[in-house]
């Protein structure tokens with residue numbers, strides 16, 4: 001039997017635990033989703049973006065976090081990472097100059113803002129359990 005296909009936009013959401021293996025699981029899932037949906041050429045950049053955001057959520061928040069993958073149309077994928085910490089890191093609030101040459105930290109999100117087509121952030125407010133924190137999103141597109 002031939003597998004049926006769904007019409008876009010598709011969405012996948014991966015709930016991630018506070019476990020050092022979680023960012024790797026997120027990358028593997030992302031690769032699979034892009035392959036299955038014929039967006040293989042986005043893998044390299046999408047993996048860099050997802051890896052930075054998911055690793056930061058693991059490192060700088062203490063609760064569960066999640067990665068959502070969505071077909072953003074026009075050959076783009078949108079990656080959204082939610083975590084329970086309400087602080088929105090500086091580059092996602094006002095952009096960021098390049099880090100100092102000898103800086104040991106702060107390169108990840110700078111690269112994210114360079115490689116993403118567009119990006120944004122918003123606080124997640126609301127009364128339901130599991131809400132709160134913030135969501136950082138980026139989109140990446142195939143180079144033409």
Ligand SMILES: Nc1ncnc2c1ncn2[C@@H]1O[C@H](COP(=O)(O)OP(=O)(O)O)[C@@H](O)[C@H]1O
Pocket residue numbers: 052056057060061083085087088089090104105106107108109110
């Ligand atoms: N999800 C997050 N929640 C809260 N703070 C964050 C988050 N992601 C990044 N930050 C803050 O922004 C800083 C810069 O992040 P980044 O550019 O990835 O560099 P690095 O992870 O090497 O410090 C981090 O050191 C941290 O203080």
Ligand SMILES: [Mg+2]
Pocket residue numbers: 052055056108109
């Ligand atoms: Mg980082």
